[in-house]
Amino acid sequence: MIMKSSLPQLFLGIESPLAVPDAPNYRPQCWPPQRDWPVIIDAAGNVVSRWGDSIWRLDPWAGKALTLNFGDGPTKKYAATISPANADLLRIITGWWLYGPNGARGVRGLKTRFDQLRRLCVLCTQKGVLASEMNHFPHVLDDLPTVIQASRGGEFLALLHELYERRDVLGFTLLDRGNLAKLAAHLPEHQTAQTPYIPPRIWNYQVSRLRECLDDFLAHRENIEECFRFCLEAYKRNFPCLNVKARPRSFYPFQLPSDLESGKLAGRRYFGPFIVTARRFGIFELCGRWLGVSDDIRVQSLSRYLNLVRQAGLAYLLNFSLMRVEEAWNLKVDCLQIENDSHFGEIYVLRGRTTKTMSDDDALWVTSPSAKVAVEAMCAVADLRAECALLFGENSGEDVAGKSYLLDYMCVPWGKVFSKTDRALRPSIPSYAYLIQSFDKLFDTEQLRITPEDFKLARLVTPTLTNEFAVGKVWPLAWHQLRRTGAVNMQASGLVSDASLQFQLKHVVRAMSLYYGQNYSRVRLEEKASTFYVRTMYETLGRQLQKITSNRFVSPHGEKRKSEIVRLISHADHKKLINLAKSGTAAHRPVLLGICTSRTPCPYGGIDNIAHCGGGDSFGEPKPCADVLYDPAQLNEIEALDAILDERLANADADSPLRASLEAQKRSVENYRHAIRKKP
16 A cells, blocks of 8 residues: 555646645545545535545536445445445545546546446446455456446556556555456457558658658758748838738739839839749758759748648657647647656657547657657747748737647748638648648658558458558558557567668657556556557557468477467467467567567576577487477578677687577577478
8 A cells, every 4th residue: 555655646636626735635644545534625615525425426526416426325226236345445446546646637537437447346246256356256257348338448458457557556456467468358349440550661661751851851940941031021021011811912022023013013122033032042952852843933832841841740740659630730839848767768758638538638648759850840830830920910829828839820921811710720630641642742652552561461450451451552541540550569569570660669669668558657648548558559469479370480399389389379360369369378479589489477588598499508408498489580680690609609718607608509599490491
């Protein structure tokens, strides 16, 4: 349970004017609180509900009638009974959601969590079991999926996962990791078609081009800003009273009108065709590279290019976070923050408002350090947008805190007239397909065309692909695909084998897995993103099993041993494979020699030391590990390792532990070669 020294870290996190530090219910005096502890207090200071009450009334926070019924009071027709012991466990968990570091901020979120967990407590009461002991009662665990709402199965799993990670603080465990995996395998089906997973080659291509676009902009940032400001000044000089409603219809500073020649617009200056300005500021080639314009370049090309940079930044952020496009679209210029973690050092997070629930108005998404490039580029464009707003005498899009959106209307004197647009409303979000269509120099369509290998990997992760995804067709990129692909890639599943893709991901996968998968951080992560990640984490446990039943992998102990390892795996049944992995019945861990199928942690390594895997640490008859399956495709890596071993042996002292280890690994290399040569 919580130590007394940790009590100051607990406070009421619900978003309400009544949840203030000097309120009597703001900080519990002990954990769990005494039964007379005032949980809910109204605006007049009256205690509405105490800890031991069978019903907590959330009316003062919700502004309407809203209750949490723990089921150990008078019987209600609409609420199933819960035993006092299980009700107390439910109170502790609910109280943790109220006072803990990652608790619910809104009453809707709290009510949703409570209702889901209440179903579990009702089931345990009906079975005569304490919820904290249900791990020992398989018949209760078997019935648990039947009481879960199909539409909230993933949320429920993530909820139990979080409680498992907090077991030391709560003082009890509901479901352990093994039973969580089994539950994941038997969750009721809800979504019939999964969001497509983008194949590694195509994912890598689009994210590399987005990064190239952003880098190119930042490399020419000063030139672009100087050119943009020059154009603003040109219009301001010719039209000192420029505003939204009285904007010129002709591009006088850069396009010579007949009225200017005849003297009707005396005092107005013609600056020559815009191509002259573009070359002068060194952005002509830049616009040609990304927009495809040449001698016909006009001043509108400048704002069009800036729009490309903004949307490329949006796409890049979505590739390296689990944000929905609506959430990324509403990010502010100060969204990128850095948290210093004792394990991983600097962790980059995006702070914003989630559009899915009211309880996460100030949520965090873990992201890659490279997100800084996208935010920097988008902020630069936002600053130019703000300068335009000042020129027109408009609001610059800032909120009450003085922070503007990364993406908002850009009203320029050479652009369209937006006088009828309600600037208080957010602009509509373009689709990823529209971005690609509007800026046809961003991606090479042929690079997005699906190859047989692309299709194979995509089907492996998403078996329900429609006919829209077929070999030879262009992959139809969409914003929601980036979220699912990001979650899968974070698993380091082995499917993402492309070297350049691994390079893109290596600096973010471990940190994101730690924060989303283990709830390690003290910061408040966006709940839906965490839920999405956890569900994907359990799903991907089975994907690595797809290939080990094939002839590619061999056991050093012969076909009989391999048959024993894969006897439960049906290659034709994709769903069964995933369920076996989720339930912990089958295992898959990449090692240097191939695949380790042990379901328990290995003390011998296998990644940086193959002495035990290949049986090199045994004398006489080699005794390779019984759980290893050799992969002949690893031969090149093994040959490279053999050369390194020879170099190190040349300098190793005789009879030293180092020499013994190197020699053991050399024997394992020979055992591996011998086994794969025998492969039929």
